[in-house]
Amino acid sequence: MNEFLSRFVWIMRGKLSEAYPDSDKNTIDGMLLIIVEKVVSEMEKGGGNLDQMIGGGGGEPTPSEDFSEDLWRTVWEISNVVLEDMQKAQKKEKVKTFLQSEEVKEMCRFAGEVGIRGEMLRELRFKWAREKMEEREFYQSLERLKEEEEEEEDAKEVVKSERILVGGDAEDGVSEERPNVVSLPKRHGKLKYKIYGLDLSGPKWAEVADRIHETEEVIWPQEPKQISGKSKVVTEKILSLQTEDDPSQLLAEWVELLQPSRIDWIDFLDRLKERNTCLYFKIAELVLGEESFQANIRDYSKLIDAHAGENRLDDAERILKKMNENGILPDILTSTAMFHMYSKAGNLSRAEESFESLRSQGLQPDMRVYNSMIMSYVNAGQPKLGETLMREMETRDIKPTEEIYMALLKSFSQLGDVNGAQRVATSMQFAGFQPNLESYTLVVEAFAKAGEPDQARHNFDYIMKLGHKPDDRCTASMIAAYEKKNLLDKALNLLLQLEKDGFEPGVATYSVFLDWLCKLQMIDEAEQLLTKIAELGEAPPFNVHVSLCEMYSRARNEKKALQALGVVEAKKDQLGKEGFKRIIEGLTAGGFVQDAKRMLELMQAEGIPVPEQLKLPLMMSHSHRRPTIR
Incomplete structure (x- = not known):
């Protein structure tokens, strides 16, 4: 109540x-x-x-x-x-x-063993629970009916007893009620069975039963053979092999001894997979060629999908080649697995081929396929192609996720493509995603990369107008925009204004200022900022060491240049084309020609193309006499 x-x-x-x-x-x-x-x-x-x-x-x-x-x-x-x-x-x-009943749990365990997973198992579990509940309620209703009938019989017995006590049966004309005895009729002749009007006692149904029995033998899973004796010894030897061992001879012996069928192979591979995953992949590939295994398209696609999940491109492509050689054409599941593998590995050309292959097979890409292809374009630095796919999604009423919008916006921002960044930001708002500080910061970064400080400042002020407080990264992006045009006074005025409002510069803002001062050869001021970064309790970012190395090299400060160069060389894989260029130009300008040549060789070893304008000054320069770093 x-x-x-x-x-x-x-x-x-x-x-x-x-x-x-x-x-x-x-x-x-x-x-x-x-x-x-x-x-x-x-x-x-x-x-x-x-x-x-x-x-x-x-x-x-x-x-x-x-x-x-x-x-x-x-x-x-x-x-x-x-x-x-x-x-x-x-x-x-x-x-x-x-x-939570044991019966439902047992059925779920059995379903899991036969391969039922995920949403289907969840639906079956609720279905079984409802059936058990309805079954319990049915029996409870029968119990209630039984109790009601017993109460009625008791009431009748009480009435009958009262009548007997009052006047007797004969005098009141009350005769004793005899229960009606119901018995089955006596059967004559052969018993006939009829279900829904079908007479199942005819001879034709015996033939139907035989055919059903034969069909069950094909459909119903068979039991694998019992492995004993020498077959068991060979099996254990195979299971104990190392990944680098050649299992061909032992497999041939195992086949000769056991004469396996497909169910025997499947049981053997399952045991092998539990014992040694790497060896399983090696032997499973050999088993595909065994006649007794009767390999089908699912066996190939299952192995390809497993390799794709581990990013083993060469192995997956080798299985796919064998599949084609054996006359089995890849289906949509196999093509989808290959596509996701190429997308995840960053192989844009193969990802595009797989994407078009899926379309040629009549598959309409779903959300997951679109997301993978768009991220492949983003990671390859081609956000315009990713944006084209995003528009295609919108025309098909597939709503892109917020992560896709942000990935495209970030990619356009890194390239300094202001128009692309603004298009994506606008589409994001129309899609119902509210702009946040991160998206506004990316637009400011796009204008900074494009060298448009006025437009960057306009968006920066708009962020504050909306009530957002620019963080260290957003402020650093705005300072970087001023650096493009060397507007140091405006940058300092902005920083002073923000500090009055309670803003405290962080590593990102200090790093941009420090890089700027290094380019201006303002050594004392740059070292003061380096001290402030150290006071924040954080290590200076890698780009700070690049700036210091260039500054000290141009200033011919040998000791400090060597220290900065040592840090940079230790992380040469992070330099990139622009980083190498700054270091080599700084070393050359300072007269450290031998170190500049060594960095040029490192640049080539990293596979980065060397511009001719870097090589020419080194050929014409004379070495500054000093020890070089080895």
């Missing part, structure tokens, strides 16, 4: 607030009190039976003298809704108890 009234008051309060928007809380509470008192009084009249109060749960509301017809109908409708919700909640709690 308490639950009913709590739910009723909650819904009724909303109805009253909607009908009387000008009434305050006290007035609404007074109305609720009157309504609840009336509802409780009606319950008491009906003996506390909710169904009687609301007309049996589904009929018309009983008219009330105290309430208007509309108000009482509203009370009646809300009561019905509350009762239905309570019944659903009770049923839900019952289902929960049956979900």
Whole structure:
């Protein structure tokens, strides 16, 4: 009853607030009190039976003298809704108890063993729990019927006894009731079975039964052979092999001894997979060529998918080649696995081929395929092609995720493509994703890369106008925009203004300023900023060491140049083309020709093309006499 009234008051309060928007809380509470008192009084009249109060749960509301017809109908409708919700909640709690029953758990375990997983297993689990609940309720209803019949029989016996005591059977004309004995009729001749009008006793059904039995032998899974004797010894030898061992000879011996069928091979591979995954891949590839294994397209695609999941491109492509050589054409599942593998590995050309192959097979790309292809374009630095696919998604009513919008926006920002960044930011808003500080910062970075400080400042001010407080990264992007045009005074004024509003510069902002001062050869000021970065308790970013190395090299400060160069060389894989260029030009300008040549060789070893303008100054320069770093 308490639950009913709590739910009723909650819904009724909303109805009253909607009908009387000008009434305050006290007035609404007074109305609720009157309504609840009336509802409780009606319950008491009906003996506390909710169904009687609301007309049996589904009929018309009983008219009330105290309430208007509309108000009482509203009370009646809300009561019905509350009762239905309570019944659903009770049923839900019952289902929960049956979900944890041993019978349902056993069926779920069996389903898991035969390969049923995920959403399908979840639906089956709830289905089995509901069936068990309905079965329990059915038997409980039978028990209730039995108890009611026993009570009726007891009542009849009591009445009969009273009559006998009063006057006897014969005198009152009451004859003893004899129970009706019901027996099965006696069968004559051969028994016939009929189901839905079919006579199953005819001879033709014997032939049907034989055919069903033969079909079951094909469909029903067979048991693998028992491995014993020498076959068992060879099996253990194979399972104990190392990954680098050649299993061909032992496999041939195993086949000769056991004469395996497909089920034997599957059982053997399952055991091998549990023991040694790497050896499993090696032997599974050999088994594909065994005639007794009867390899089909699923066996090939399963192995390809496993290799693709581990990013083993060469292995997956080798299996695919064997598949084609054996006359088995890849299906959509195989092509999809290969596509995701190429996308994940960053192989753009093969990913594009696989993507077009999927389309040629009639597959309409889904969200996952589109996302993989777009991310492949983003990682390859071609966001315009990714944006084209995103527009294609929108035309097919497939809503791109926020992660896709942000990835494209970041890619356009890194390239300094202002128009592309603004297009994506606008599309993102139309798609219902609210702009945040991260997206605004990326737009500012795009203008900074493009060398447009005025537009970057416009967007920076707009961020503050919307109530966002620019963080260290956003401020650093704005300072970098001023650096492109060497507008140091504006950058310093902006920083002073932000510090008045409570902003505290971080490593990112200090790093941009330090790089700027290094380019201006303002050594003392740059070293002061380096001290401030150290005071923040963080190690200077890698690009700071590049800036210091260039600055000290141009200033011919040999000791500090060597220190910075040592840090840079230790992480040469992070330099990139621009980093190598700055270091080599700085070393050459400072007269450290031998070190510059060594860095040029490192640049070539990293596979980075060397511009001719770097080689020419080295050929014409003379070495500054000093020890070089080895």
